[in-house]
Each structure stands twice: as structure tokens, then as C-alpha cells.
Amino acid sequence: MGNIGVILMLVLIGGGLLWLFIRALRGREVDRRVVFAFILVSVALPLLLTITFEMKPTPVVEALYDRIDSLPSGSRILISFDFDPPMAPEVQPMADVITRHVLAKGHKAIFMTLWATGQSQFNVTLQDVIRADFPEKVEGVDWVNLGYKAGNEGVLNVIRTDFKKMFPTDVNTIPWDSIPILRGIRSCSDFELVISVGGGKPGVKEWVLFVGDPTGVPTAGGVAAVVAPMLYPYYPRQMCGILGGIKAAAEYEDHFRKNYPVFSDMKTPALVMMGPQTVAHVVILAFIVIGNVLFFVARRKEVRR
Amino acid sequence: MSRASIVVLVLVCVAFAASWVVRAGANEGDAAVRDAFLVTLAAFLTLAIFSFMYRDNPYYKFAEHLFVGVSAAYWMCMGFWSTIVGNLVPRISESLSDFFQVPYSGGGLDFGLFYFSYRYFYLIPIILGILLLMRLVPKAGWISRWPLAFIVGTFAGLNLVRYLQSDFIIQISASFVPLFVDWHGFGHFFSGLSLAANGQFVAMLSNLVVFLGVICGLIYFFFSKEHVGWFGGASRLGIWILMITFGASFGYTVMGRISLLVGRLTFLFGDWLGIIG
Numbered sequence: 001m002g003n004i005g006v007i008l009m010l011v012l013i014g015g016g017l018l019w020l021f022i023r024a025l026r027g028r029e030v031d032r033r034v035v036f037a038f039i040l041v042s043v044a045l046p047l048l049l050t051i052t053f054e055m056k057p058t059p060v061v062e063a064l065y066d067r068i069d070s071l072p073s074g075s076r077i078l079i080s081f082d083f084d085p086p087m088a089p090e091v092q093p094m095a096d097v098i099t100r101h102v103l104a105k106g107h108k109a110i111f112m113t114l115w116a117t118g119q120s121q122f123n124v125t126l127q128d129v130i131r132a133d134f135p136e137k138v139e140g141v142d143w144v145n146l147g148y149k150a151g152n153e154g155v156l157n158v159i160r161t162d163f164k165k166m167f168p169t170d171v172n173t174i175p176w177d178s179i180p181i182l183r184g185i186r187s188c189s190d191f192e193l194v195i196s197v198g199g200g201k202p203g204v205k206e207w208v209l210f211v212g213d214p215t216g217v218p219t220a221g222g223v224a225a226v227v228a229p230m231l232y233p234y235y236p237r238q239m240c241g242i243l244g245g246i247k248a249a250a251e252y253e254d255h256f257r258k259n260y261p262v263f264s265d266m267k268t269p270a271l272v273m274m275g276p277q278t279v280a281h282v283v284i285l286a287f288i289v290i291g292n293v294l295f296f297v298a299r300r301k302e303v304r305r
Numbered sequence: 306m307s308r309a310s311i312v313v314l315v316l317v318c319v320a321f322a323a324s325w326v327v328r329a330g331a332n333e334g335d336a337a338v339r340d341a342f343l344v345t346l347a348a349f350l351t352l353a354i355f356s357f358m359y360r361d362n363p364y365y366k367f368a369e370h371l372f373v374g375v376s377a378a379y380w381m382c383m384g385f386w387s388t389i390v391g392n393l394v395p396r397i398s399e400s401l402s403d404f405f406q407v408p409y410s411g412g413g414l415d416f417g418l419f420y421f422s423y424r425y426f427y428l429i430p431i432i433l434g435i436l437l438l439m440r441l442v443p444k445a446g447w448i449s450r451w452p453l454a455f456i457v458g459t460f461a462g463l464n465l466v467r468y469l470q471s472d473f474i475i476q477i478s479a480s481f482v483p484l485f486v487d488w489h490g491f492g493h494f495f496s497g498l499s500l501a502a503n504g505q506f507v508a509m510l511s512n513l514v515v516f517l518g519v520i521c522g523l524i525y526f527f528f529s530k531e532h533v534g535w536f537g538g539a540s541r542l543g544i545w546i547l548m549i550t551f552g553a554s555f556g557y558t559v560m561g562r563i564s565l566l567v568g569r570l571t572f573l574f575g576d577w578l579g580i581i582g
Contacts, residue, residue, distance in 0.1 A: 089568020225561035
């Protein structure tokens with residue numbers, strides 16, 4: 001049934017593109033709504049048919065994976081949820097798989113957010129990952145959520161030297177000194193790794209500028225595809241790993257579940273997204289070709305006149 | 306309102322009600338009816354926004370205005386609860402902190418003879434905040450420029466140092482890459498020839514691209530010498546490198562936008578229609 005669905009999808013999309021190509025050769029314009037309809041179909045059908053691919057991690061993704069995996073168990077890792085619901089389809093899978101990896105490896109996870117909306121996004125991870133896969137992990141001992149603090153770069157500037165000053169309590173108003181996992185932490189330098197997951201401002205770039213570079217603490221990030229190209233220059237000198245866009249998240253998910261067979265049945269939202277991504281990209285490439293054909297046909301007609 | 310518009314409106318209302326009833330029946334628990342309403346509303350708003358791709362229409366306008374209004378209200382409330390109650394109140398008053406149920410974090414400088422509470426420092430941002438609101442008073446609007454100048458000056462000073470260090474000095478230093486990576490002679494190079502990105506050959510190629518890319522990119526923006534001869538060639542290579550960079554950036558943007566579309570369709574097919582897991 002699955003294969004028949006894929007064949008039907010390829011026939012439908014391929015046939016439609018061929019029809020448009022022939023129309024373009026005849027010099028007839030394509031309505032923009034036809035383009036929208038094609039993108040909708042090319043995204044919807046692979047999603048309904050659950051087309052997935054195997055992914056091989058790229059070095060920049062593998063670097064973050066290896067960094068988390070090579071740290072001794074019990075290392076303290078700070079994870080900042082710096083994103084909001086519009087960014088979530090791309091970034092939430094990263095936050096989930098990184099959290100799962102950190103806890104599976106036995107590290108201590110300290111969560112916080114620089115975005116007011118990050119708090120509700122953390123609750124998604126709390127529900128889907130921490131409570132679902134790690135019910136034995138104790139809040140305050142194995143992980144803690146410090147919550148949101150307003151102030152953007154100002155917050156980073158303070159926690160660089162004095163974390164407790166900005167977060168005197170966790171999100172449940174439990175005092176800093178009463179939380180076992182936070183004992184011995186004074187500043188960001190006391191973490192073995194800092195990871196920011198986001199894509200806006202303040203986000204990964206601000207973590208590099210205000211925490212990573214001044215303190216020398218290893219910094220990594222998971223970011224929306226739009227900002228990824230601006231962060232790659234920071235790798236490997238200023239960032240020890242970057243997940244750029246949904247493809248990187250899919251690579252990480254696949255790599256993680258292969259290396260942790262206990263989680264082989266885990267939800268892989270990023271991998272599921274790669275089917276629609278691939279088909280939609282092929283359709284966009286086809287439209288670029290059709291658009292160029294249309295352009296040259298129109299120009300030739302113009303010259304003939 | 307035309308007859309067609311009324312028919313569409315009635316159809317939308319009927320579809321909304323039907324969806325609400327069906328979802329409420331499918332859900333379990335005490336909040337089934339409320340959850341069904343919220344999911345149906347979210348689906349309706351998603352489709353209303355998507356309808357703009359066909360053409361501008363009242364449903365799109367409604368969803369757009371609702372989003373703007375809710376966002377404005379949300380951020381206003383967040384500003385009060387996170388900045389004023391979250392950051393300011395705990396530092397200025399113990400009784401106010403108790404009232405808002407936030408932990409008081411006072412402190413101060415103990416000079417032996419007298420104790421100087423930090424709370425007096427926080428009077429400055431309160432005053433500046435009030436001055437900023439003077440923008441609402443037409444005759445005293447100019448006063449708001451003072452706190453604005455403070456904000457601009459503070460952030461410029463804060464960012465200047467960090468950007469200079471991280472985006473300028475360290476980036477220049479990071480551009481000094483070895484053109485010969487781990488060079489142990491031709492034999493080793495060819496026997497270790499690999500197209501993996503961490504292979505010696507590809508690593509050297511990457512560093513060469515970084516070196517040429519930086520030099521040629523800088524030459525393109527150097528206008529004190531005419532872009533002719535070898536200098537013009539390097540400049541043309543620079544613009545090619547810039548174009549490839551913009552193309553890669555655009556490719557990433559397309560991937561991001563498709564991801565958002567997949568996210569919305571996952572919601573529609575999964576949470577709303579329940580046809581995918």
C-alpha cells in the first residue's frame with residue numbers, strides 16, 4: 001500500500017510538473033496559485049504516506065553529538081530554550097533529542113530560557129521526553145528548570161559571573177541553595193557545556209558573544225535554518241557544534257537512535273519532516289527550471305517581434 | 306454582503322460547529338469540549354491564514370487582526386509580570402514581593418556605621434521608565450529622549466565590546482587557517498585521499514576556499530583601486546563567492562519555510578483530523 005502510494009504521488013506530482021513544463025514551452029504563464037497548490041501537495045502527500053530517509057550526520061552535527069557523548073556521566077549541561085511556537089516545528093525536535101541524549105547519557109540538565117514563550121516550549125519537552133522517557137529522573141537532582149528571566153543580553157552578562165543573582169530560585173520558587181543539582185555552580189564557567197536552542201534574538205549568537213567567548217565554556221546550539229548560515233563561521237573555534245535547520249535535527253535523531261537502541265522506537269519528528277522536505281525541494285527545483293524555460297521562451301518571442 | 310459571501314460564511318460556521326462536535330466526541334476527559342474547541346479554533350485560524358494564498362479575504366483579515374491584538378496584549382502582560390514583577394519588585398520592596406508572591410532578593414552595602422540598600426539604585430530605572438512614558442504627553446514628549454538615550458548608549462556600549470571581540474578579532478584569527486593540513490608528504494596525502502569532510506584532502510580544500518573567499522570578498526569591497534587586471538579577476542571571484550553564500554542562505558531559508566508548512570500540516574492532519582499519528 002505504501003509503495004503504491006509513493007508511486008501514485010510521483011505520478012501525480014511528476015505528471016503535473018510535466019504538464020506545466022509543456023505549457024511553459026508553449027509560452028503560457030503559470031498562475032502563482034498553481035505553484036502554491038503544488039507545494040501543498042508535495043508537502044502533504046509525503047507526510048500522509050510517512051516517507052522517511054536514512055540520514056548520515058554531517059561533521060558539524062556529529063561534533064555536538066560526540067561532545068555530549070564524550071563528557072563523563074554526571075556532567076552539568078545548561079540548555080536554554082530560546083524559541084517560540086512559530087519556530088517550534090523546526091527547533092522543538094532539536095530540543096527534544098538533545099534533552100533525551102543528555103539525560104540518557106546520565107548528565108545533569110539545567111534548563112532555562114531567555115524567551116518568555118520558551119517556558120511553554122520547555123513544558124512540551126518535559127511532557128514528551130523527560131516525563132515519558134525518564135520517569136526515574138528526579139527534579140532538582142537530575143534536572144532542574146530555572147524558567148524565564150527578562151533582560152536578553154543583560155541576563156547573559158550577569159549569569160556569566162553570577163548565576164544565582166539572576167535566578168535566585170527555580171521555576172517553582174525553590175531557593176537556589178536548596179536545589180542539589182545547582183550546588184557548586186556560581187557562573188556559566190561551571191558548566192561543562194552550554195547549549196542554546198533557538199533562532200531569534202537573543203539566541204545562539206548572543207550565547208556565543210556574551211558567554212562562550214568571554215568564559216571559554218564550550219558552547220553549542222540548535223538553530224532555525226534561516227539563521228544557520230550566519231552561525232557557521234563560529235564553528236569550530238567559537239562553537240563546538242551546530243544543528244542548522246530540520247535536516248541537522250533529523251541527522252541527530254537518526255544518529256542517536258542508532259547508537260542508543262533503547263530509544264530505537266522513539267518519536268522522530270525531524271526524520272518524518274525530511275520526506276516532505278525532499279519532495280518539496282525537488283518540486284521547487286523543477287519550478288526554477290520551468291521558470292527559466294518560460295523566461296527564455298518569452299525573450300525569444302520578444303526578439304522575433 | 307453578497308449572497309455568495311453569506312453562503313461561504315454559513316458553510317464555515319457549520320464546518321466549525323461540526324468539527325467541534327466531532328472532536329469533542331473523539332476526545333476523552335473533563336476538558337474534552339474545551340480542548341475540541343481550541344483545536345478547532347486553531348485549525349480554523351490556520352486555514353484562514355492559508356486562504357490568503359488564494360486571494361485577500363475577510364477570514365484572513367480576521368485571523369491577522371486577531372493575531373496582532375493577542376500578541377500585543379500578550380507581550381504587554383509579559384512585560385509587566387516578567388520585567389516589573391519579575392525583575393524590579395523583588396529588588397525594591399519586601400512587602401510588594403510578598404504581595405506578588407515573588408521571592409525578595411534585597412541586599413546592600415554594609416559600611417559599618419550605616420547600611421546602604423541596593424533598593425535605592427533601582428529607583429533610577431523606575432524614574433527612567435516613567436520618563437519613557439512621557440512620550441504619551443504631547444508637550445512633554447521630549448523628556449522620553451533621555452531614557453531612550455540611556456537605553457541606546459547602554460546597549461551600544463555593551464554590544465560594542467562583545468561584537469568587536471567575537472565577530473571581529475576572533476573571526477579574523479579564525480580565518481588564519483593552515484593551507485596544508487597535517488601534511489606528511491604526497492604519499493600520505495594520496496593514500497588518505499577521502500571525500501569525507503574530515504578527510505585531509507577535503508580539509509585542505511575547505512581551508513583554501515576560506516582563504517580565497519576572505520581575500521577575494523574583501524577585494525570586491527575595496528573601491529580605492531580600479532577593478533581591472535588580476536585585481537578585477539579577484540573581485541569577480543569575490544562576487545561569485547558572495548552569490549554562492551547568498552544562494553546557500555536562501556536555500557536554508559526555503560528549508561525553514563517548508564518546515565513551518567510541514568509543522569502546520571502535521572497539526573491539521575494529526576491534532577485536528579486525526580489521520581496521522
